[in-house]
Amino acid sequence: MKLNLYENKNDMNEHVDVYYSNMRPVIRQLIDTVNSERPSLSGRPADEDLDDGDEVLLDPRNIYYLDHVERKLFAYTKDGVYRVMNTLAVCEEMLWNYGFVRVSKSNLVNIYKIVQLKPDLNMKVYASFDNGERICINRSYKKSFSDYLQKMRGMV
Amino acid sequence: MSTNVKEYLLELCCSYTVVSVLGAVVNILVGGQTNNINVLVMFSFCAIIVFVLSLHRLFDAVSPLVMIIVQYLVACGVCALLVLVLSILIEPVTPRGWFEFWRSFTIPYIIGAGYYYYRVFSDAKKQNELINELREKRGEM
Numbered sequence: 001m002k003l004n005l006y007e008n009k010n011d012m013n014e015h016v017d018v019y020y021s022n023m024r025p026v027i028r029q030l031i032d033t034v035n036s037e038r039p040s041l042s043g044r045p046a047d048e049d050l051d052d053g054d055e056v057l058l059d060p061r062n063i064y065y066l067d068h069v070e071r072k073l074f075a076y077t078k079d080g081v082y083r084v085m086n087t088l089a090v091c092e093e094m095l096w097n098y099g100f101v102r103v104s105k106s107n108l109v110n111i112y113k114i115v116q117l118k119p120d121l122n123m124k125v126y127a128s129f130d131n132g133e134r135i136c137i138n139r140s141y142k143k144s145f146s147d148y149l150q151k152m153r154g155m156v
Numbered sequence: 157m158s159t160n161v162k163e164y165l166l167e168l169c170c171s172y173t174v175v176s177v178l179g180a181v182v183n184i185l186v187g188g189q190t191n192n193i194n195v196l197v198m199f200s201f202c203a204i205i206v207f208v209l210s211l212h213r214l215f216d217a218v219s220p221l222v223m224i225i226v227q228y229l230v231a232c233g234v235c236a237l238l239v240l241v242l243s244i245l246i247e248p249v250t251p252r253g254w255f256e257f258w259r260s261f262t263i264p265y266i267i268g269a270g271y272y273y274y275r276v277f278s279d280a281k282k283q284n285e286l287i288n289e290l291r292e293k294r295g296e297m
Contacts, residue, residue: 123220
């Protein structure tokens with residue numbers, strides 16, 4: 001898809017024109033993003049070749065967590081796993097207001113997707129999601145995680 | 157002075173104050189007495205234990221339970237070494253003295269570990285309530 005960007009500092013009426021041949025999911029997601037003014041991540045299905053896979057826009061609301069493995073960033077959704085061409089730090093900054101918080105060096109979780117926090121007998125605390133997966137909340141990030149929940153409570 | 161050193165000194169001051177005040181209260185209650193060597197040993201114990209506990213960041217990869225056990229063994233071992241040196245240099249420690257050392261080290265440690273264990277579960281409960289509240293407000297539930 002060809003992308004044209006026009007910068008005009010005098011134009012107070014910012015707008016987006018979309019020319020499409022048929023209403024594919026990616027076009028629908030693009031429209032949703034513009035309408036809601038929410039950030040979106042672009043990713044490709046992780047099980048496909050990066051050059052061949054169709055790029056899709058990921059709505060942060062559908063992402064359970066982001067996982068950084070071997071210098072690659074993956075987004076886990078209900079539908080599947082997507083490779084995100086971004087760094088974890090950038091995503092953390094971009095998604096901070098949307099319920100995403102760092103729980104370890106390599107994980108950013110969506111608090112709205114957490115079903116339960118459950119401590120193990122060995123005192124490790126895990127965040128469980130409704131897809132059955134769970135992510136460990138690292139001890140070093142425990143305080144920032146707790147502070148984040150309090151901040152979000154004040155914001156919502 | 158680095159933040160880590162400042163934090164360490166602050167924690168050392170607080171813990172030594174608590175230990176010395178508790179020691180004084182116990183001495184008043186049971187009519188015991190202390191001497192200068194005991195005061196210095198108490199301070200050295202505090203310095204060793206606070207230092208070992210402040211290394212918790214090194215144990216991020218392992219579970220808190222393993223961290224608590226390893227730190228207990230290391231702190232207890234180093235303190236025992238100090239007692240052994242004093243035993244050689246000043247006055248031999250009797251078997252009863254060793255038992256008293258182990259008991260007075262282990263009981264507060266177990267109480268502290270138990271409190272930490274309780275906090276892990278109570279914090280998780282509070283955070284669960286917060287998460288549920290946030291999800292409800294956003295209509296995710």
